[in-house]
Amino acid sequence: MSSAAYSPAPVSDDGSWPAPVAEGPVRAEVAVPGSKSLTNRELVLAAIADGPSRLISPLHSDDSARMIDALRALGAIIEAVPGEGRFGPDLVVTPFEQTGGDAVVDCGQAGTVMRFVTPLAGLTRGEVTVTAHESALHRPMGEMIRSLRELGVDIDDGGRWMLPFMVHGHGHVRGGEVTIDASASSQFVSGLLLAAPRFDVGLRLVHHGERLPSLPHIDMTVEALGHRGVHVERPNDREWLVPAGPIRGKDLTIEPDLSNAAPFLAAAALTGGRVSIPHWPVHSTQPGALLADILSEMGARVSRRSGVLSVTGTGEIRGIDLDLSAASELTPSLFALAAFADSPSTLHGIGHIRGHETDRIAALVGNLRALGGEAEELDDGIRIVPRPLRGGLWRAHHDHRMATAGAIIGLKVPGVSVDDIGTTAKTLPEFPQLWREMLGLADEAAG
Numbered sequence: 153m154s155s156a157a158y159s160p161a162p163v164s165d166d167g168s169w170p171a172p173v174a175e176g177p178v179r180a181e182v183a184v185p186g187s188k189s190l191t192n193r194e195l196v197l198a199a200i201a202d203g204p205s206r207l208i209s210p211l212h213s214d215d216s217a218r219m220i221d222a223l224r225a226l227g228a229i230i231e232a233v234p235g236e237g238r239f240g241p242d243l244v245v246t247p248f249e250q251t252g253g254d255a256v257v258d259c260g261q262a263g264t265v266m267r268f269v270t271p272l273a274g275l276t277r278g279e280v281t282v283t284a285h286e287s288a289l290h291r292p293m294g295e296m297i298r299s300l301r302e303l304g305v306d307i308d309d310g311g312r313w314m315l316p317f318m319v320h321g322h323g324h325v326r327g328g329e330v331t332i333d334a335s336a337s338s339q340f341v342s343g344l345l346l347a348a349p350r351f352d353v354g355l356r357l358v359h360h361g362e363r364l365p366s367l368p369h370i371d372m373t374v375e376a377l378g379h380r381g382v383h384v385e386r387p388n389d390r391e392w393l394v395p396a397g398p399i400r401g402k403d404l405t406i407e408p409d410l411s412n413a414a415p416f417l418a419a420a421a422l423t424g425g426r427v428s429i430p431h432w433p434v435h436s437t438q439p440g441a442l443l444a445d446i447l448s449e450m451g452a453r454v455s456r457r458s459g460v461l462s463v464t465g466t467g468e469i470r471g472i473d474l475d476l477s478a479a480s481e482l483t484p485s486l487f488a489l490a491a492f493a494d495s496p497s498t499l500h501g502i503g504h505i506r507g508h509e510t511d512r513i514a515a516l517v518g519n520l521r522a523l524g525g526e527a528e529e530l531d532d533g534i535r536i537v538p539r540p541l542r543g544g545l546w547r548a549h550h551d552h553r554m555a556t557a558g559a560i561i562g563l564k565v566p567g568v569s570v571d572d573i574g575t576t577a578k579t580l581p582e583f584p585q586l587w588r589e590m591l592g593l594a595d596e597a598a599g
Contacts, residue, residue, distance in 0.1 A: 161573050161584030168545065169573035169584065171562020172591050177425030177465065178563075180590040182416045184429060185239040186211040186406035187438055188579045189369060192219045192264040193376045194404055196346050198245035199228040200272065201380065203401030205245045209237035210406045214578045215262040222269045223248070225255040226276050239582065247401070248276070259284040259315070261509055261550065261578060266315060267296055267339035271347035273319035274305035283316035287550045290314070292336040292507050299330045299344060303351065327351025327396065335361035336504055341392070342373040348394035349382050359390045365477050365504045372437035379404065407433050410440025412580045414485035415556040416590060417443055417463040421452040422489060422563055424465035427590065432461035439479035446474065446482070450489065469493045471538070477501030483534075484557035487516050490536040491525055492564060500533030509578075510549035516557065519546050523565065543567020552578040559587055 163169050191211040196219070198205035210216065220230050220243075227248030235242030257273070257280060259265040266284060270293075273280035284291070294313035301307055304326030309317035327348065334340040341359060348355035364370070374384045374392070381400040385393040413429045420427035433441075444454045444461060451468040454461070471493040476483055480502045490497035505512040513534055517527040523544050526537040543566055546558030552575050562568035576583035 163573070164569060168569035168571045171546070171559050171568040171570055172588060172593055173566050174419070174423045174425075174563040174591060176423070178419045178423045178427060178590055179425050180416075181428040181430060181460075182413070182586055182590055183238060183431070184408045184412050184416070184586070185213070185580065185582065186237070187409040188213060188215050188412075189264070189372060189438065190376070190406050191216050192262075192268065193342070193346065193373060194406065195219050195223060195230070195243070195245065196268050196272065197376060197380055197399055198401065199223040199226070199247055200275070200347070200350050200399055201247050201401040202398040203247070205401045206233075206403040207243040207245065208235060208403065208405040209239070210243050211409065211579065212240035213581055214260060215264065218258065218260040218262045218265045219269070222257040222259070222265050225257055226269070226272060226280070254279045254281075256281045256283070259288065261285050261288045263288075263291060263337065263339055263508070266291065266293060267337065267343035268346055270296060270319065271300060271305070271325070271343055274300065274321050274325040275323065275347070275350055276321035277323040278321050280319040280321055281316060282319060288509070289316070290507075295332050295334065295336065295340050296343065299332045299340070302330045303327055303355070325351045327353045327355050329356040329358075331358045331360050333361035334359050335363050335365070336507055338364060338366040338369045341370050345370075345373050345377065345384065345392060345394055349377070349397050349399050351396055354396040355392070355394045357392045357394070363477065363501075364390065365480055365501070366439060367478050368437050368439045368441070375437050407431070407436060407438065409579065410436060410438045410443065411481050413440060414443055414482055415560055416586070417447060418485050418489045418560050419563055419590065420463040421447055421450065421465045421469060422492060422560065424467045426462060426464040428460050428462040430460050432456065432459060439481055442479045443482065446472075446486065449474075450493070471495030471497040473498045475501040476533075480505050481553065483512060484516060484553040485560060487520075487534060487536060488557040488560035491520060491538055491541065491561065493536075493538050496535060496537045498530070498533060498535045500530065502534070503532040509551035510554065512551065512554065515547065515549045515551065515554055519554070519558070523561070523568070541565045544569075546570045548572040548575045550575055552576045552580065556583060
């Protein structure tokens with residue numbers, strides 16, 4: 153079923169979305185669409201490969217649409233073709249060549265587009281303007297701009313070190329050696345690695361910052377390159393060597409988005425129910441793969457059988473002290489679950505999420521306090537002290553994961569409304585309908 157087949161989310165007169173309350177234990181199987189992170193990486197690699205590729209069961213969302221538009225602007229041909237996936241067509245990608253002509257790349261709110269497409273702009277011939285939605289212009293880009301200049305890319309940012317800026321493409325990128333501080337985002341590393349095989353002399357990339365968040369996403373990038381015949385050497389955990397050479401065109405099936413499964417699995421733990429996610433991969437570099445261990449640590453029972461991951465709530469939610477540096481995108485869902493735990497929780501290693509769609513740490517703390525909860529901002533994380541909560545407005549702050557966190561809270565707290573549930577379209581347009589289906593409310597929503 154394509155996303156277009158889903159009913160719009162029912163909203164209140166003020167445009168907010170009343171989060172449905174779970175009347176009892178949730179019991180459902182929920183299929184989620186393809187991974188945003190994998191879809192956008194494979195789109196980039198397909199666009200600079202040596203032949204056509206087909207992406208099977210990709211994600212169709214705002215972020216992937218932005219990536220498709222950006223790559224088309226640079227000259228790639230991307231066609232939707234019928235497929236067997238529930239959530240939309242497959243994509244056939246014909247790579248772009250070093251074509252001339254000016255282009256505009258609007259990244260919207262997609263960090264992957266701004267960090268992955270900018271290196272490709274240097275491979276074209278023409279002037280490429282890179283911009284974004286006004287709510288995303290603040291997102292860190294300085295290290296990417298500086299690094300690309302060192303590698304031979306001509307970028308005019310007006311001295312701002314941020315979006316918008318212009319790339320003067322000369323048809324090739326010299327490449328070579330560069331040192332980068334990717335403490336603010338692992339996407340700086342991934343963006344350079346993805347384009348590196350097309351650089352004249354490849355790339356030697358060294359990270360020198362205090363920390364490197366979201367390492368699984370870098371592993372995902374390295375694995376994606378490997379599947380297309382590019383061997384990335386790692387002399388140590390802060391250095392990558394990518395040779396210049398061809399990237400193979402290939403047909404690939406996109407895994408389900410495991411991080412987008414987090415709210416549904418959290419619902420099982422919170423309500424004492426059982427939620428199953430089909431097609432859960434045996435091995436995955438997605439950070440969401442860590443959910444099985446994390447939810448088990450928080451008191452749920454987790455099982456895996458015949459490609460289906462199931463989480464069963466036990467009636468107990470344990471407070472945790474958790475380093476989420478490898479999977480910071482799970483923070484909003486785990487924060488919401490921790491608000492109902494039997495003891496305080498601390499989530500740390502996540503200072504960099506202040507630079508995501510919103511300052512996620514401040515937004516989560518502010519939202520919970522507005523509902524009568526107790527949470528504290530830490531330098532590198534959040535501390536949550538469970539307290540009785542009341543209904544009220546949960547602000548999404550243009551952030552899809554903030555919106556889904558509000559939905560989790562609303563399962564147990566009557567009267568919670570999310571001011572902009574539509575922001576979930578960034579990575580999961582079907583979220584409101586899938587949520588209601590999980591709760592057995594789909595027919596009501598459709599009527």
